[in-house]
Amino acid sequence: MFEKIVSNTRENTPMVHTITNYVTVNDCANIILACGGAPIMADDINEVEEITSICQGLVINIGTLNDRTILSMIKAGKKANELGHPVILDPVGAGASKFRTETVFKLLKEVKFTVIRGNYSEIKTVYKGSGTTRGVDADIKDMIEEDNLDEIIVFAKSLSKKTGSIIAITGSIDIVSSAERAFVIRNGHPLMSKITGSGCMLSTVIGAYCGANYEQIFEATAAAVSAMGLCGELAYDVLENRGTATYRTLIIDFMSKMNDSILRGGAQIEVR
Amino acid sequence: MFEKIVSNTRENTPMVHTITNYVTVNDCANIILACGGAPIMADDINEVEEITSICQGLVINIGTLNDRTILSMIKAGKKANELGHPVILDPVGAGASKFRTETVFKLLKEVKFTVIRGNYSEIKTVYKGSGTTRGVDADIKDMIEEDNLDEIIVFAKSLSKKTGSIIAITGSIDIVSSAERAFVIRNGHPLMSKITGSGCMLSTVIGAYCGANYEQIFEATAAAVSAMGLCGELAYDVLENRGTATYRTLIIDFMSKMNDSILRGGAQIEVR
Amino acid sequence: MFEKIVSNTRENTPMVHTITNYVTVNDCANIILACGGAPIMADDINEVEEITSICQGLVINIGTLNDRTILSMIKAGKKANELGHPVILDPVGAGASKFRTETVFKLLKEVKFTVIRGNYSEIKTVYKGSGTTRGVDADIKDMIEEDNLDEIIVFAKSLSKKTGSIIAITGSIDIVSSAERAFVIRNGHPLMSKITGSGCMLSTVIGAYCGANYEQIFEATAAAVSAMGLCGELAYDVLENRGTATYRTLIIDFMSKMNDSILRGGAQIEVR
Numbered sequence: 106m107f108e109k110i111v112s113n114t115r116e117n118t119p120m121v122h123t124i125t126n127y128v129t130v131n132d133c134a135n136i137i138l139a140c141g142g143a144p145i146m147a148d149d150i151n152e153v154e155e156i157t158s159i160c161q162g163l164v165i166n167i168g169t170l171n172d173r174t175i176l177s178m179i180k181a182g183k184k185a186n187e188l189g190h191p192v193i194l195d196p197v198g199a200g201a202s203k204f205r206t207e208t209v210f211k212l213l214k215e216v217k218f219t220v221i222r223g224n225y226s227e228i229k230t231v232y233k234g235s236g237t238t239r240g241v242d243a244d245i246k247d248m249i250e251e252d253n254l255d256e257i258i259v260f261a262k263s264l265s266k267k268t269g270s271i272i273a274i275t276g277s278i279d280i281v282s283s284a285e286r287a288f289v290i291r292n293g294h295p296l297m298s299k300i301t302g303s304g305c306m307l308s309t310v311i312g313a314y315c316g317a318n319y320e321q322i323f324e325a326t327a328a329a330v331s332a333m334g335l336c337g338e339l340a341y342d343v344l345e346n347r348g349t350a351t352y353r354t355l356i357i358d359f360m361s362k363m364n365d366s367i368l369r370g371g372a373q374i375e376v377r
Numbered sequence: 378m379f380e381k382i383v384s385n386t387r388e389n390t391p392m393v394h395t396i397t398n399y400v401t402v403n404d405c406a407n408i409i410l411a412c413g414g415a416p417i418m419a420d421d422i423n424e425v426e427e428i429t430s431i432c433q434g435l436v437i438n439i440g441t442l443n444d445r446t447i448l449s450m451i452k453a454g455k456k457a458n459e460l461g462h463p464v465i466l467d468p469v470g471a472g473a474s475k476f477r478t479e480t481v482f483k484l485l486k487e488v489k490f491t492v493i494r495g496n497y498s499e500i501k502t503v504y505k506g507s508g509t510t511r512g513v514d515a516d517i518k519d520m521i522e523e524d525n526l527d528e529i530i531v532f533a534k535s536l537s538k539k540t541g542s543i544i545a546i547t548g549s550i551d552i553v554s555s556a557e558r559a560f561v562i563r564n565g566h567p568l569m570s571k572i573t574g575s576g577c578m579l580s581t582v583i584g585a586y587c588g589a590n591y592e593q594i595f596e597a598t599a600a601a602v603s604a605m606g607l608c609g610e611l612a613y614d615v616l617e618n619r620g621t622a623t624y625r626t627l628i629i630d631f632m633s634k635m636n637d638s639i640l641r642g643g644a645q646i647e648v649r
Numbered sequence: 650m651f652e653k654i655v656s657n658t659r660e661n662t663p664m665v666h667t668i669t670n671y672v673t674v675n676d677c678a679n680i681i682l683a684c685g686g687a688p689i690m691a692d693d694i695n696e697v698e699e700i701t702s703i704c705q706g707l708v709i710n711i712g713t714l715n716d717r718t719i720l721s722m723i724k725a726g727k728k729a730n731e732l733g734h735p736v737i738l739d740p741v742g743a744g745a746s747k748f749r750t751e752t753v754f755k756l757l758k759e760v761k762f763t764v765i766r767g768n769y770s771e772i773k774t775v776y777k778g779s780g781t782t783r784g785v786d787a788d789i790k791d792m793i794e795e796d797n798l799d800e801i802i803v804f805a806k807s808l809s810k811k812t813g814s815i816i817a818i819t820g821s822i823d824i825v826s827s828a829e830r831a832f833v834i835r836n837g838h839p840l841m842s843k844i845t846g847s848g849c850m851l852s853t854v855i856g857a858y859c860g861a862n863y864e865q866i867f868e869a870t871a872a873a874v875s876a877m878g879l880c881g882e883l884a885y886d887v888l889e890n891r892g893t894a895t896y897r898t899l900i901i902d903f904m905s906k907m908n909d910s911i912l913r914g915g916a917q918i919e920v921r
Binding site (some may be wrong): 126127128129131132168169170171172198201202203204205299300301302347348349350351353354 | 416417627630633634
């Protein structure tokens with residue numbers, strides 16, 4: 106599985122236009138480089154169409170959204186759609202404020218996303234805004250665990266069908282789903298939740314992998330999710346007595362050394 | 378002293394709404410996680426009230442302020458006041474420009490701060506704007522040293538009395554003061570001044586500790602100041618021949634390993 | 650050569666006003682501290698004149714430019730010109746969008762730059778906007794290599810003559826040129842292209858070195874270029890099996906340990 110996703114990325118060096126938050130933007134730029142891509146961060150409405158045009162992928166992350174950048178996100182997204190570029194949505198904090206939720210709904214209406222990646226809670230909010238009237242049960246617990254895995258896979262497939270997007274729900278277990286099929290990915294380490302930006306970084310790796318493997322978006326997304334988790338495992342293995350800042354550094358280090366064979370050896374992926 | 382400040386923080390995982398500069402924001406998010414909290418960075422006026430409402434503390438840092446974010450700071454601050462959340466002010470660069478100074482004065486007028494943390498020069502500027510007509514002697518030297526320590530403690534107590542805030546003045550010696558009592562803290566290492574953001578990071582740790590220990594704000598603030606300094610010492614001890622970027626990483630590493638017993642063992646605190 | 654550039658910087662601690670992108674701003678602040686300066690990031694139009702007035706140098710980097718900050722860049726630049734401070738331009742991505750290119754042209758028209766640093770492609774765009782009608786040959790290849798080195802030196806001298814600025818073109822070989830003379834610098838390591846911000850960081854080191862050595866701007870710029878490259882070499886030598894995030898940390902580490910004698914020992918500089 107994923108025979109050449111990583112090496113394709115290193116060979117093609119996809120340029121990834123990234124409109125993202127100012128909290129984790131540096132880590133995002135560094136991990137795009139580490140995984141084989143080339144980052145361009147640009148969020149001014151005067152240039153986003155041109156910048157996206159010279160890239161092979163677009164990542165939209167609403168982590169520190171504001172009125173100015175929302176317009177840029179929409180403009181860039183529409184242009185990327187027009188050009189057939191993969192467009193990734195990371196709906197950070199969707200559901201935490203009306204402003205975020207409504208922005209996600211607006212983005213979903215204006216832009217066609219190739220991949221949507223978030224935690225379960227964020228993706229449930231996406232579901233609400235994706236054109237159905239049936240609300241998602243708010244009382245489904247927000248963690249993906251073995252006992253609600255089947256239920257969430259059904260949910261993910263249904264959302265993928267509605268949106269036409271590949272859905273990546275990440276947590277202690279990760280799900281990458283199309284309308285018909287889901288990868289269940291069991292890579293990663295709990296310490297990843299103690300650094301900021303592991304989700305944001307993953308979304309940009311998805312952007313790079315998809316940018317270089319646009320004919321196999323579903324596999325590229327799953328490969329990115331697995332590779333990111335695997336980096337978290339490998340980093341933990343050599344962490345010794347160091348703490349979370351070293352852990353962050355090591356995760357990016359391992360991404361810069363990732364190749365097809367390391368990924369093949371470490372990927373914990375099941376198809377459902 | 379501070380028996381359970383650190384463990385309370387790890388157990389309660391206080392969410393800390395942080396409106397801060399884009400220079401050190403990533404370090405702030407990572408150190409909030411490292412000390413046991415959960416960071417949310419959000420600065421748009423459309424959402425700051427809602428975001429602050431789901432948090433247990435608010436940190437306002439004016440490092441790269443602008444007209445847009447100042448309004449958000451005030452709105453978030455008022456909401457946090459209304460909800461009784463601890464609100465921390467880090468008046469970065471107060472006194473360096475009229476714009477910063479006036480912003481601090483406006484913030485002091487509109488928002489009630491639980492804790493104000495800055496270096497001596499910044500806190501003197503705060504003093505000028507805190508509703509008295511007596512200007513602070515500009516010729517008091519700006520470094521806290523043994524020979525002007527008593528004088529600065531008097532100043533800190535007086536400012537605490539005027540503002541109703543806990544005052545934390547950090548430098549080669551740190552002072553955390555209420556109106557009646559001051560902690561003199563002798564943790565830290567001079568190399569901390571050679572990385573950006575050690576002050577900003579401290580302010581967010583104060584936010585997390587206070588968010589989880591709102592019944593002992595004075596102690597929580599002193600614990601944060603001491604813990605941050607102690608991390609600087611511990612990091613220096615294992616730095617070997619590495620430089621300042623590794624030092625920054627190690628400081629956050631040690632914060633991620635901080636616990637009540639390490640803090641008790643290393644805190645250098647005197648009550649005056 | 651450059652006998653005391655580094656030690657002058659450490660002794661004078663030049664304050665460097667930096668208006669830059671939010672992607673690499675933290676690395677820029679940390680490397681300014683590491684090389685002996687003191688960073689101040691401030692981009693609001695209400696304060697940039699005052700902030701630049703208390704500094705010894707100004708660095709303008711258009712990496713994530715927007716309408717708001719462009720006005721601040723111009724205002725700060727004019728003030729720095731008035732005060733005779735060194736002003737460094739880093740035209741990130743010039744040529745990648747009309748907005749960036751036109752902003753560079755506007756900046757060149759409104760502000761007199763002491764040093765302009767970019768890669769060859771960016772500097773060619775600068776050339777187009779520097780008041781000549783002769784377009785630069787777009788088909789000159791964009792990499793500086795031994796076989797087009799002479800040609801690029803002629804180009805750099807000509808651009809320096811036109812602009813009155815020291816021109817620093819960085820790539821696999823670096824050129825620092827005045828109107829009459831050029832330093833060809835062969836420090837650095839290819840892995841530097843796999844971290845974000847090595848160019849941005851260099852521009853701020855130039856700002857610090859020039860701020861502390863304003864009577865020898867040409868030499869200070871070359872010293873900064875050589876020192877940055879040397880840090881890349883020294884970091885690579887101790888990288889062992891780690892990856893790009895550790896590499897970034899080590900580069901800043903070595904900058905924090907740089908001194909006149911290390912630079913003299915490692916500089917690979919030729920005068921043409």
